[in-house]
Amino acid sequence: MTKRIFQSILLVTLASLAVSLAFFTAILFPYFENRLADELAQELAYLAPGAVSGGSEYLRQAGAGGNRLTLIAPDGSVLFDTTADPAGLENHADRQEVQQALAGQAGRSVRYSKTLDKKTINCALLLSDGNVLRVSSTQYTGFALLLSLIQPMLMVLALTAVLAGLYAYRLSRRLTRPLNEIDLEHPQPSQAPYEELAPLLRRLAHQKRQIKSQMQELQRQQQQFEAITENMQEGFLVLDAAGSVLSHNSGAARLLNLSSPPTGKNALELGLCEEFSQPVRQALSGDHVESLIPLHGRQCQLFANPVFQGDQLAGTVLVLVDVTEQQQREALRREFSANVSHELKTPLTSISGIAEIMRGGLVPPGDVPHFAGKIYDESQRLIQLVQDILRLSQLDEDSVLEKPQPVDLMACLRRAADQLASAARAQNVQLAVRGGSVWIQGVAAILDEMVFNLCENAIKYNRPGGSVELWAGADVRGPVLTVSDTGIGIPPEHHARVFERFYRVDKSHSKEIGGTGLGLSIVKHGAAFHHAQVELESTPGVGTTVRLLFPASAQVPAEPL
Known part of the structure; x- marks a missing residue:
């Protein structure tokens, strides 16, 4: 702004100066020309008497070093001239000023010489003897005079420009300083x-x-x-029309396992799998895509939605949903359904076959009690399986009907030992209960099932002459319940899966051993219900120890007798 004000002031000043010079020149030149004509007329009036009385000699003396004097006869011939030989001059009868003087008027004319770039002012006066006296003065034209004054005018213009520039600079600074402040x-x-x-x-x-x-x-x-986006489990990325990442959330960085922020990078150059790149390319071409893709060991549902502005593709929004657990639950559901169907089908087939034989009268009367006992055993197996499934369902859905109350872990061990004493004798296994009373806030029915299942497995998978030790107590971490056996043990590769539903280490002997295959799964879910931890230590051929660690906050004072 300062520069523009400075330039404007300087240009206006110089333009005003140039216009003023032109204006004064246009006014002064005609003024001085009229003044010169008046002076020439006065000079004529002064010389007229002498010219009549003295003639040519007088005019020669009067015109020496001054203006040009010319004496002209009434017929136009030149009688005398101070600058030229009268004989060589042409007749002046056609000259404007001479004609005007002969007519009794004040003769005046101006003639220009293009060659010399000069003009001549002529004044003529009719004398008393009939002759005409003319005075002529030659001067430069306005243009020639300007040319002669060009150097001093340029100096004046330069000086004026400098002064105008200084003034314009100071004025522009003074005008803009308040604006800048x-x-x-x-x-x-x-x-x-x-x-x-x-x-x-x-x-x-x-x-x-x-x-x-x-x-x-x-x-x-x-x-x-x-x-909102940072607390989303889902990941999303916003891409421009070229595929560069404009925005993302932490969920996307976590699911894509990105070590650095992807903003500004092209989504196709993130080094991900082809299953990810292909839907992105389709979305960038304008198609809506839904795809299930593997990402770093997890399954993710990818939704790629193109975004349009009018008919032009403006970008793409990618949404990643981790469906790994959903897929796993679906797989477990299918596996559970298959296992339940198998477990239900086996005893039902046995019951149906025996009943069909008995209905056909093919069973001798003496064998009826035996076959009825088989039906009873299989039905009890079905009842136990249904009860276990219902208990797991309650634990999964957190819909346990019993209310937590003080429970003595030692009492749970003793009840399990009493229930399984005959089974232990049948297997030639020594069953021992040790430790002391430890009271926790829990559901007695669930704890009894957990201890019963652990003790039952310890007896089933033991060796003849082996032992099972049940122990209850507390350490620095809180209440502890332990079931240890000297049985066949569990190979290390099966440790992580033995608590799954219907999982068996040795499927070939599962029918011989019996059971529903849900015992350890109930132990796992029952421990989660009581906020307890399950620890498994097992060595093949040596034995197995399962330890339940309850939180210290679960322990309560002993209930009064």
Whole structure:
């Protein structure tokens, strides 16, 4: 702005000077020309008496070193001239000033010489003897005079330009200094250096308040958006039309296992699998894509949605949903359904076959009690299987009907030992209960099932002459319940899966051993219900120890007798 003000002031000053010079030149030249004509007329009046009385000799003396004097006869012939030989001059009867003088008027004319770029002013007067006396003065034309004055005029213009430049510089600085000192961060109309700027500052203050309000609203929306997206389990990426990542959330970085922020990078160059790149390419071409893709050992559902502005593709939104657990649950559901169907089908087939034989009268009367006992055993197996499935369902859905109350872990061990004493004798296994009373807040029915299943497995998978030890107590971590046996043990590769539903280490002997295959799964889910940890230590051929560690907060004082 300072530069423009400086240039404007300087140009206006120089233009004004040039116009003034032209204006004065246009006025002064005609003025001086008229003054010169008047002086020549006065000179004629002064010379006229002498010219009549003295003739040519007088004119020769009067015209020496002055203006040109010419004496012209009434017929136009030149009688005398101070600058040329009269004999060589042409007749002057056709000259304007001579004609005017012969007519009794004040003769006057101006003639230009293009060759010499000069003009001649002529004044003529009719003398008393009938002759005409003419005085001529030659001067430069305005253009020639300007050419002769060009150097001093240029000097004047240069000096004027310097002075005008200094003045324009100081004036422009003085004009813009108050503008530069305006606090645009806090514009106040009352602080306007010029009255004309007050509306502008008022408008700026209003716009600044609007912008501040809008920025605060945008920041609030941005923070809200980030708070929502950063707490999403799903991942999302926003791509431009070329595939470069414009925005992403932490869920996307986690699912894609990115070591650095992908913003600014092309999604196709993130080094991911082809199953990811192919849907992205389809979305960038304008297609909506849904695809199940593997990502770093997990299964993710990818939704790729192109975004259009009119008919132009503006970008793409990618949404990643981790469905690994859903897939696993679905697989477990299918496996569970298959296992339940198999476990139910075996005893039902046996019951149906025996019943069919008995109905056909093919069973001798003496064998009926035996076959009835088989039906009873298989039905009891079905009842136990259904009960175990119902208990697992309750634990899965957290719909246990019993309310937690103080339970003595030692009492649970003794009840399990009493129930399994005959089974232990049949297997030639020594069953021992040790430790002391430890009371926790829990559900007695679930704890009894957990201990019963652990003790039953310890007896089933023991060797003849082996032993099972049940122990209850507490350590620095909290209440502890332990079931140890000297049985066949569990190979290390099966440790992580023995608590799965229907999982058996040795499937070939599962029918001989019996059971529903849900015992350890009930132990696992019952421990989770009581916020306990399950520890398994097992060595093939040596034995197995299962330890339940209850939180210290679960322990309660002993219930009074």
